[in-house]
Amino acid sequence: MSKKPDIDKFTGIETTGHEWDGIKELNNPSPRWWLIVFLASVIWAVGYWVVYPAWPTLSGNGERGGTKGSMGWTQYDELKEQQAEITARKAAYLTRFEDASFSEIQQNPELYAFAVAGGAAAFKDNCATCHGTGGAGSAGYPNLNDDDWLWGGDINSLHDTIRFGVRSSHDETRFSEMPAFGDMLGEAEIEATADYVLSFTTDAVPTDMGRQTYEDNCAACHAEDGTGDKSLGAPNLADAIWFYGNDRADIMSQIRKPKHGVMPNWEARLDANTIRQLAIYVHSLGGGEE
Ligand code: HEC
Numbered sequence: 001m002s003k004k005p006d007i008d009k010f011t012g013i014e015t016t017g018h019e020w021d022g023i024k025e026l027n028n029p030s031p032r033w034w035l036i037v038f039l040a041s042v043i044w045a046v047g048y049w050v051v052y053p054a055w056p057t058l059s060g061n062g063e064r065g066g067t068k069g070s071m072g073w074t075q076y077d078e079l080k081e082q083q084a085e086i087t088a089r090k091a092a093y094l095t096r097f098e099d100a101s102f103s104e105i106q107q108n109p110e111l112y113a114f115a116v117a118g119g120a121a122a123f124k125d126n127c128a129t130c131h132g133t134g135g136a137g138s139a140g141y142p143n144l145n146d147d148d149w150l151w152g153g154d155i156n157s158l159h160d161t162i163r164f165g166v167r168s169s170h171d172e173t174r175f176s177e178m179p180a181f182g183d184m185l186g187e188a189e190i191e192a193t194a195d196y197v198l199s200f201t202t203d204a205v206p207t208d209m210g211r212q213t214y215e216d217n218c219a220a221c222h223a224e225d226g227t228g229d230k231s232l233g234a235p236n237l238a239d240a241i242w243f244y245g246n247d248r249a250d251i252m253s254q255i256r257k258p259k260h261g262v263m264p265n266w267e268a269r270l271d272a273n274t275i276r277q278l279a280i281y282v283h284s285l286g287g288g289e290e
Pocket residue numbers: 123126127128129130131140141142144148149150151152153158161162166233260261262263264266278282
């Protein structure tokens with residue numbers, strides 16, 4: 001049942017018989033350039049199947065159960081090679097890092113950048129929960145960006161703090177304990193001492209009772225002038241930076257029944273290189289001391 005071919009009356013070319021609103025499709029042959037590209041692609045594909053791993057096989061012969069390809073190339077091998085190169089490069093840095101002292105690292109821009117990058121990554125993983133992602137801290141968790149340090153801001157002090165912790169379970173932990181004065185001092189003395197502490201930073205008027213109580217009970221740790229003592233982790237009370245709060249009520253509560261910050265020790269959890277990188281990173285945050 002062959003139909004008579006439909007010939008377009010304007011061009012004289014046979015149509016495919018497809019028609020849309022009176023517009024008909026001419027049955028022209030595909031252009032020659034297109035045919036050449038098509039055939040070349042077919043030949044290319046056959047070559048590709050032979051050279052590269054391409055076909056899944058039932059026997060699971062090659063990598064991930066397919067043909068191996070005549071070149072033996074796989075993406076997995078390439079990835080392995082690249083990873084091995086990265087590990088080797090990192091290992092070379094680590095050995096140099098391990099052998100260098102803190103001051104040598106600080107003087108070597110390459111090693112210093114390596115340490116800060118490693119420290120930043122370890123900080124996000126281990127420290128940011130308490131100290132904030134940028135080290136800005138929050139009430140009860142000290143800010144590590146400023147130049148106000150409880151236990152010292154030079155690299156070696158930071159290194160010790162991170163290694164051993166503060167009031168931690170480590171034998172060499174940094175430790176000190178502000179006594180609770182709630183039972184030792186009367187309410188009037190506590191108020192007067194709080195006002196005396198506030199007089200370091202505000203225009204609160206100190207009383208003799210406040211001065212006397214402070215000098216007898218507090219100066220041993222916080223110093224006569226309130227500047228604190230880093231060997232005891234006793235905060236500076238004469239600056240505008242407060243660890244637990246600067247309200248009269250906060251200060252009185254700290255005198256009655258002090259809070260004791262606990263910082264875990266990291267020696268048990270992180271390797272020595274990571275702890276050194278962390279010390280350099282924290283020191284780099286801006287408030288590091290010489
Ligand atoms: C569980 C909460 C917590 C985590 C996690 C934590 N810290 Fe701390 N960190 C503290 C507290 C609380 C203090 C204050 C201790 C005190 O009262 O003296 C502190 C103090 C410090 C100090 C001393 C600051 C100063 O002024 O002398 C440094 C440095 C420090 N932390 C670094 C780190 C690093 C680095 C990490 C991650 C490896 C880390 N911390 C993880 C809670 C934490």
